[in-house]
Every structure is written in C-alpha cells, then in structure tokens.
Amino acid sequence: MALLLATSATAAMSQLSTEDHLAEPGFWPTRDEPSREGFIGTEACATCHGTKVATQKETPMAQTLMPAAAADILRAHPLLTFRVGRFEYQIQSGPRQSAYSASDGGRTLMYPLAWAFGTGRVAQSYLFRKEDGGTFESRVSYFTHLGKIDFTPARTLLSPASLEEAMYRPVPSGEMQRCFACHSTASTIAGKFDERQMTPGVTCEACHGPGAAHVRAMDNPASSKSTAMKPSIFNSAHLSPSDAVDFCGACHGTWWDVKLAGVHGASTTRSAPYRLVTSKCWGAKGDVRLTCTACHDPHRQLETATVEYDRKCVACHANSPNAKPASSQPGRACPKAGSNCTSCHMPKVNVPEMHADFTDHRIRIVKPGEAFPE
Numbered sequence: 431m432a433l434l435l436a437t438s439a440t441a442a443m444s445q446l447s448t449e450d451h452l453a454e455p456g457f458w459p460t461r462d463e464p465s466r467e468g469f470i471g472t473e474a475c476a477t478c479h480g481t482k483v484a485t486q487k488e489t490p491m492a493q494t495l496m497p498a499a500a501a502d503i504l505r506a507h508p509l510l511t512f513r514v515g516r517f518e519y520q521i522q523s524g525p526r527q528s529a530y531s532a533s534d535g536g537r538t539l540m541y542p543l544a545w546a547f548g549t550g551r552v553a554q555s556y557l558f559r560k561e562d563g564g565t566f567e568s569r570v571s572y573f574t575h576l577g578k579i580d581f582t583p584a585r586t587l588l589s590p591a592s593l594e595e596a597m598y599r600p601v602p603s604g605e606m607q608r609c610f611a612c613h614s615t616a617s618t619i620a621g622k623f624d625e626r627q628m629t630p631g632v633t634c635e636a637c638h639g640p641g642a643a644h645v646r647a648m649d650n651p652a653s654s655k656s657t658a659m660k661p662s663i664f665n666s667a668h669l670s671p672s673d674a675v676d677f678c679g680a681c682h683g684t685w686w687d688v689k690l691a692g693v694h695g696a697s698t699t700r701s702a703p704y705r706l707v708t709s710k711c712w713g714a715k716g717d718v719r720l721t722c723t724a725c726h727d728p729h730r731q732l733e734t735a736t737v738e739y740d741r742k743c744v745a746c747h748a749n750s751p752n753a754k755p756a757s758s759q760p761g762r763a764c765p766k767a768g769s770n771c772t773s774c775h776m777p778k779v780n781v782p783e784m785h786a787d788f789t790d791h792r793i794r795i796v797k798p799g800e801a802f803p804e
Contacts, residue, residue, distance in 0.1 A: 444672040444715050445707055447686035451676060457639040457664040459680035460611035466619045466627065468640025475634045475641060478648065483634065486729040490549045491632040495613035498543035498558075503550040503572055504528045512570050512579045514588065517596045519570045521556075521579060530558055530568050532597035539597055543568070547613055550574050552786045555582055557601065565606055566598040573785040583783040612681035616640075632681075637728065639664040666723070671716030672707075678722040679703035696802055699779045705791040708803075711746065711761065719745045720793075736770040743771040 451458045463469075476483040486492055498504060504523040512519040520531045521543070531540035541558040544565075548554040555571040571582040581587070590596035601609070603623065610617040610628065615636040617628035635641050644663035666677045676684045683691075683701030685708070698704055703722065706712065712720055725742050726732065733739070747761035748754065755762055764771065777796050778787040792803060 444670075445679075445685040446676055447690060448676070448680045448684055450686070451673075451680065459637060459677060460608065462607075462618045462621060463616065463640060464620050466616060468642045469616045469635055470641045470645060471629070471635075472633050474645055479634075482729040485731075486634070489728070489731055490551055491728060493549050493631055494547065495610070495630040496546050497630070498528045498546045498556060499526060501528070501546035501550075501554065503554050503574075504543075504546065507572070510572065510579045514581075517590070517593070519579065519597075521570075521572075528556075530556065530570075530597075532569070532593060534593045534596065537593055539593060541566075547609070552784055553583070558598075565601045567601050569597055569599065575786050580785065581783075586783075637664075637666065671718050671721050674718075674721040674723065675703045675707060675716065682722075694804065696779050696781050697783065698804070699781055699788040699790050700784065702789075702791040706793070709791075709793040711793055717746070736773045739772050740769050 448458075448460065452461055472483050472487070504510075504521065507521075508523050510521040516535050518533045518535075520533075522529050522531070528543045529540055530543050531538055533539075541560065543556045543558050545557045546554050547556070550572060551574065553571050553573045556568040557565055558568065559565055567582065567585070569582060569585055569587065570579040572579050585599060587596065607618045607623050610623065610625065612632075614625075614631060615629040615633045617623060617625065619627075638644075641663060647662040666674060669677055679685070679687060679701070683693075683704050685704050688698055688701050688704040693701070706720065706722070707716070709720070711717070718724065719742075724745075725739055744759070746759060748756075748759050748763040749768065751763050751765060753759075753763055767774070772789070774796060775793055776789050776791060779790045779802065780787050794803065
C-alpha cells in the first residue's frame with residue numbers, strides 16, 4: 431500500500447487535469463477558439479507538409495468521426511441485432527442511411543443514426559437526433575472482436591424502466607461538445623457547437639491550433655524571423671515531458687482526468703497517458719524518452735508489431751547483458767530477452783466493457799499471478 435501511495439503521489443506531482451490546462455493561457459487540445467477565421471484546413475498545411483498531411487489522413491485519429499451513412503462497418507453489416515430480455519435492438523443499413531431501432535415486443539422506436547464515433551479498430555458508437563433537436567447516444571455499439579453490437583461501454587442496462595431508457599441516453603450539450611472536441615476539428619467556436627462547419631476527425635489544427643497566422647508568417651519570412659514575434663503555430667515538441675503526456679491526455683485521459691472520473695481497475699488501461707506516468711521509470715518529472723510521441727508518431731499509422739518498439743526501449747536500457755548502465759542509458763539490460771520488450775513489460779489487459787485487450791502502458795516487471803496494479 432505504501433508503494434502504491436508513493437507511486438500515485440509521484441504521478442500526481444507534475445501532472446494536471448485537462449480542465450486545469452484549459453484554464454491556462456495559450457492553445458491546448460479541445461480548447462474553444464474565439465473565431466473560425468483562424469482555421470484554414472489541411473490542404474493549406476499540405477503546401478509545406480505534404481507527406482505528413484497525406485499519412486496523417488490515413489490514421490485512426492483522422493478517421494475517428496464520420497457521418498453514420500459513411501461508416502464502412504455499417505455498410506459491411508446491413509443488419510446488426512442484439513437482444514437482452516424482452517428488448518431487441520437493430521441497426522439496419524442501406525445505401526443512404528442507417529436506422530437504429532429498439533423494440534420491447536409491443537412498441538418499436540426507430541431513428542436514423544447521425545454520427546459514428548471510432549474507426550472500429552476496437553469499437554464504434556453512435557449518436558442520433560430526435561425531431562425536437564435533442565441528441566442521444568445509442569444504447570448499443572459495434573465491437574470488432576465480437577463482430578456484432580452489444581451494450582455501449584459503461585452503458586449496460588439490464589432492467590430499463592421504459593423502451594426509451596432501453597434504447598438511448600440523452601447527451602447534454604456540454605458533454606456533446608467535449609465528445610466532438612476530441613473526435614473532430616473546430617466543432618465549438620466562441621462557445622457555440624456547430625457540426626455543420628466542423629471538420630470530422632482529428633486534423634492538423636486540432637493539435638497545432640488554428641493555422642492562418644502561421645501561413646501568413648511563412649508567406650512573409652522577414653516578419654517570421656523577427657525576435658519580437660510570438661510563435662505562430664503550436665508545437666507540442668517543445669513541451670516538458672509531463673505536459674507532453676498531458677497534451678495527448680486531453681483526449682486519451684491524463685492522470686488527474688482518470689482519477690477525477692473515478693475509473694478503476696482494468697478500465698484504466700484505456701488511458702495510456704494515465705498508465706504511463708504510473709511507471710516507476712517515469713520519475714517525478716518524466717523523461718522525454720518516455721512521452722507518447724517518443725514511441726508513437728501521430729502523423730503515421732500505429733505500429734502494432736512489438737519488435738518495432740525495441741529501439742525505443744534501448745534508448746534508456748543497456749542493450750546487452752554485459753553492458754553496464756550509464757548516465758545516457760541508466761536502465762539495466764533485460765536478463766531474459768533482447769527483443770520484443772513490450773510483450774513482457776507492457777502486457778495486454780482485457781477490458782471487459784470493450785470486449786478487447788489493450789496494451790498496458792504501465793511499464794514494469796510483470797510477476798505471474800499478480801493483481802492488476804492500480
């Protein structure tokens with residue numbers, strides 16, 4: 431218990447919640463910008479950063495939100511069904527739309543789905559609207575490892591009081607803004623959510639901020655070299671290790687975000703930033719060699735082969751049993767193996783509500799039979 435408390439205290443020492451970061455001046459992911467005029471779109475970015483823009487468009491982040499009518503998963507599954515007790519759920523998809531319905535054996539409710547969240551690498555969830563303009567989350571989601579729909583994560587309801595409660599959950603405006611802030615670009619401007627003008631998916635300006643000022647600066651090199659000129663674009667590479675992890679945690683969950691949300695157990699594995707900073711090797715202030723982007727390039731597809739990360743491990747660890755730890759490589763060499771490090775030290779953890787295994791980013795020596803380390 432003492433070790434657990436010490437680890438938690440260390441992790442909390444230099445991390446902030448996303449709400450705290452948003453209260454600070456300057457850009458931060460999911461921030462509500464005062465005007466849409468500063469946004470220029472990815473094509474403008476491609477003028478100078480063509481390769482990065484091209485590869486980023488193919489990433490899960492860029493494709494994390496789409497109109498339900500454009501969701502490949504729904505197109506590939508014209509009829510999805512799920513039954514619990516007397517309630518039956520269906521998603522029927524045609525060339526132009528997907529209709530979500532629920533029945534209790536006597537009544538049936540049906541609404542066209544509006545938005546699909548997630549690429550479906552693990553799962554995909556859905557929102558729809560009613561005639562009164564309200565937005566609702568479907569009670570069911572698609573799970574790739576199941577190949578079918580089941581209860582939306584954290585929304586299991588075995589004994590609903592009505593067909594309406596069985597079918598959906600109302601999404602308050604504040605929550606909707608937060609959801610779209612992490613799944614789209616420029617969805618909320620000056621406090622007003624506007625899905626008609628937003629860009630679905632996480633694009634350049636979602637992480638670097640509005641780009642118009644940067645383009646103007648690059649078009650006028652003399653001005654851009656002025657020592658008095660402030661940086662015209664945000665670059666997270668200049669952040670401290672702690673802030674760099676919190677930066678990604680704005681959507682993937684910082685240490686404080688997870689704690690304040692009351693998430694416990696295996697479910698915390700879904701938040702890689704939270705788990706990472708609880709690693710013993712993270713220390714009190716973090717290490718630039720252990721930040722999210724030290725291993726993952728957000729402009730490229732996620733590498734899933736464990737061997738691809740070995741070179742990152744030897745940035746901190748000696749790479750042979752005979753090599754001694756040094757200031758540049760303080761970590762000892764692994765006595766068991768010299769490759770596929772993450773397969774042992776960052777094990778897969780099953781997250782029941784996701785019906786899938788997630789890589790646990792709490793780097794450690796895993797002991798057989800040990801309880802899940804909080």
